[in-house]
Each structure stands twice: as C-alpha cells, then as structure tokens.
Amino acid sequence: MAGLMSRTSAVVKAWISKLLDRAEDPSVTLDYSYEKQREQLQNVKRGVADVVTAKKRLELQAQKLEQDVVKLEGQAREALGAGREDLARAALERKTLAQQQLQGLDQQAADLEAQQEKLVAAEKRLATKVEAFRSQKEVIKAQYSAAEAQVRIGEAATGIGEEMADTGLAIDRARDKTEQMQARAAAVEELTAAGTLEDFTSTDTQLDRELAQLSASKQVDDELARLKGELGSGEPQKELGG
Amino acid sequence: MIVRLMGEGQYRVEDALVERLNELDDGAEAALEAQDEVELDRRLDEMWQLVQASGERLADDDLAASDAVIPPSDLTLEETRRLMEAEGFIPDIPGE
Numbered sequence: 114m115a116g117l118m119s120r121t122s123a124v125v126k127a128w129i130s131k132l133l134d135r136a137e138d139p140s141v142t143l144d145y146s147y148e149k150q151r152e153q154l155q156n157v158k159r160g161v162a163d164v165v166t167a168k169k170r171l172e173l174q175a176q177k178l179e180q181d182v183v184k185l186e187g188q189a190r191e192a193l194g195a196g197r198e199d200l201a202r203a204a205l206e207r208k209t210l211a212q213q214q215l216q217g218l219d220q221q222a223a224d225l226e227a228q229q230e231k232l233v234a235a236e237k238r239l240a241t242k243v244e245a246f247r248s249q250k251e252v253i254k255a256q257y258s259a260a261e262a263q264v265r266i267g268e269a270a271t272g273i274g275e276e277m278a279d280t281g282l283a284i285d286r287a288r289d290k291t292e293q294m295q296a297r298a299a300a301v302e303e304l305t306a307a308g309t310l311e312d313f314t315s316t317d318t319q320l321d322r323e324l325a326q327l328s329a330s331k332q333v334d335d336e337l338a339r340l341k342g343e344l345g346s347g348e349p350q351k352e353l354g355g
Numbered sequence: 356m357i358v359r360l361m362g363e364g365q366y367r368v369e370d371a372l373v374e375r376l377n378e379l380d381d382g383a384e385a386a387l388e389a390q391d392e393v394e395l396d397r398r399l400d401e402m403w404q405l406v407q408a409s410g411e412r413l414a415d416d417d418l419a420a421s422d423a424v425i426p427p428s429d430l431t432l433e434e435t436r437r438l439m440e441a442e443g444f445i446p447d448i449p450g451e
Contacts, residue, residue: 116380117387117399118423120439121361125424231362238364238415245416271420279362282438 129274140262143250146270150243153277157236160284164229167291168222174298175218181305182211211304214297221294228287235280242273357413358406359421366410376402376423387439392432399428 132149185208192200249269253262356373359365368376383398402425413419426438 116377116384117435117439118358118376118380118425120384121424121426122359122421124439125421235362241415242418245418249418268420269418272418275359275365275421275424279359283362286434 125275125278126271128278129271132270132274132277140254142263142266142270143254146266146273147243147246147250150239150246150273150277153280154236154239154243157232157239157280157284160280160287161229161232161236164225164232164287164291167295168225168229171218171222171225171291171294171298174302175215175222178211178215178218178298178301178305181301182208182215185211185305207304211301214301214304218294218297218301221290221297225287225290225294228283228290232280232283232287235276235283239273239276239280242276246270246273356422357419358410359424360403360406361424361426363403363427364415365413365417365419365421366406367413368406368410372405372409375405376425379405380425387432387435390432395432395435396428399426403428 132146185204189201189204189208192198192204246269250266253265253269257265356368356370357365358368358376379398379402383395383402386392386394386398406425426435430438
C-alpha cells in the first residue's frame with residue numbers, strides 16, 4: 114500500500130506512539146492513556162464552546178458591519194447633496210469593497226458552521242470510545258497476563274488514538290475558520306471606519322476629514338437655522354458678553 | 356481491512372475494494388505532488404464514496420485500529436501537505 118492512505122495512517126500512528134511512549138508497564142499505559150483521553154475530551158468540549166462563542170461574536174460583528182455599510186451610503190448621499198461628487202464616489206467605492214468582503218464573510222460563516230457540526234459529531238464519537246475504553250481497561254487488567262495485556266492495550270489505545278487525532282484535526286480546522294473570519298471582519302471594519310483605511314492614500318484620510326467637516330458644518334448650519342427659527346432673529350451673542 | 360475516513364469514522368472493507376482504493380490512492384498522491392487540487396479532491400471524494408457505499412460501518416464504541424486512513428477532500432492542498440508531515444496538522448498531544 115502506497116499513497117496518501119498509508120502516509121496519513123503513518124502520521125496518525127506516529128502521533129499515537131508518541132502519546133503512549135512514556136509508559137512501559139501495561140497497567141500504567143492503560144491509566145495514562147485513559148487520562149490522556151479524558152484530557153482530549155475536555156479539550157474538545159472547550160474547543161466546541163470556543164467555536165460557538167466566537168461564531169456568536171462574529172455574527173454580531175457582521176450585523177454591525179452591515180450597518181456601517183448603510184452609513185457609507187448615507188455619507189455618499191450627503192456628499193452628493195453638497196455637490197461633492199468626488200467624495201460621494203470615494204464613499205461608494207468603499208461601500209462596494211466592504212459589501213464584497215461581507216459576502217465572503219457569509220461564505221466563511223457557512224464553512225465554520227460545517228466545521229462546528231463535524232466537531233460536535235467528533236466529540237460524540239470520542240466520548241463513546243473513551244467510555245468503551247474505560248470498561249475495556251478493567252477487563253484487560255483483570256483477565257490477561259502482562260504480555261497479552263500489552264498487545265490488547267496497544268490495539269485499543271491505537272483505535273482510540275485515531276479518534277483523538279480526528280477530533281484534534283476538527284478543533285484545529287474550526288479554529289482556523291474562526292481566525293479567517295475574524296481577519297475578514299477586521300478588513301471590513303477598516304473599510305468602514307473613518308480615516309484608518311490603509312489601501313487609500315493619504316488624500317483619503319483627507320477625504321474622511323472633509324466628509325466629517327462637511328457633516329459637522331451641515332449640522333451647525335441646521336442648528337443655526339433651527340435656533341434662528343425659534344428666536345426670530347434676536348441677539349445671539351448676548352449671553353457671551355459676561 | 357479497516358479504513359478510517361478521517362473526521363467521519365471507520366469502515367470494514369472487502370479486499371476487492373482495497374485494490375480499487377489503492378489505484379485511486381496512487382492517483383491522489385500524484386495529484387498532491389503535482390499540486391492539482393481539483394484532481395486530488397476528485398480522487399479523495401471517490402474513495403470516500405466507495406468506502407461509504409460498500410464498507411461496513413464500525414460502531415462508535417469499537418476500539419479497533421485502522422489499517423488505512425483517508426484524509427477528507429475539503430482540506431486545501433496546503434492543509435493536506437501539512438497533514439502528511441509528521442509534525443504537521445495534527446495538534447500537540449494534550450497536556451504537553
């Protein structure tokens with residue numbers, strides 16, 4: 114047998130023998146192996162909890178980013194209203210990029226969901242095997258000579274070691290997907306956050322400032338208009354005199 | 356022979372199927388060497404389908420060791436390569 118099957122099998126076996134190397138005495142191997150299995154099961158449970166938490170956080174973050182994209186549209190409209198087509202265009206460009214990234218985020222969320230399902234299934238299989246190993250271990254201890262026990266333990270530990278390697282891979286992949294999503298969400302955040310965009314040149318930091326100024330000055334104008342409406346045309350500087 | 360579909364579970368397969376799996380497996384390795392992900396995935400998918408269709412699923416509480424392990428097709432080329440390296444994709448032994 115050649116090819117990927119034997120190579121993968123060899124990798125898994127090497128991993129398992131590393132796991133069991135340190136114990137020579139069969140009964141020590143049994144207890145040691147069982148202890149490692151319990152640890153791995155705890156790892157998997159933590160891994161599942163981490164992925165669920167990270168996924169929830171990313172979902173919330175994605176919702177906020179959707180709102181930010183809407184905000185960019187508002188900025189564009191505002192800029193256009195003020196006769197600044199250049200600013201409106203820049204805001205719309207940024208919005209488009211952010212939307213593309215958000216679509217990618219949806220795909221990654223689906224990937225993460227799939228990985229999470231695999232991880233949960235792997236946890237269940239491992240839990241079943243750890244329980245089977247626990248009862249097997251007592252039988253082996255009670256019924257077999259040291260030499261026979263060594264062989265049987267080796268088999269059982271390899272069987273369960275494979276499952277541990279599988280769950281390890283499942284955790285690793287779910288974590289990878291989570292990190293990829295976090296990176297993409299951060300990219301969208303950069304696109305929608307004012308003045309922090311690296312892809313834009315320094316003039317675009319200027320652009321952000323101008324947009325902010327535009328918005329601020331319009332707000333001042335509005336306030337002034339409102340005040341004027343309330344006061345008639347009165348003496349606005351009066352109170353500042355004292 | 357007992358085959359593990361990595362991340363899915365173990366199956367007992369007939370010798371006749373093993374022959375076909377070995378053929379596909381050779382092609383899969385060649386595809387990995389050639390960095391041809393489409394071909395690699397195609398081979399792995401076919402291996403998985405054959406095992407799932409013709410193999411006999413082992414119970415989850417069966418502690419038998421596998422004679423061969425087939426990686427999943429949804430890994431990237433890079434992930435598959437890392438898996439093939441002894442120090443690669445499979446994470447550290449817990450508690451180390």
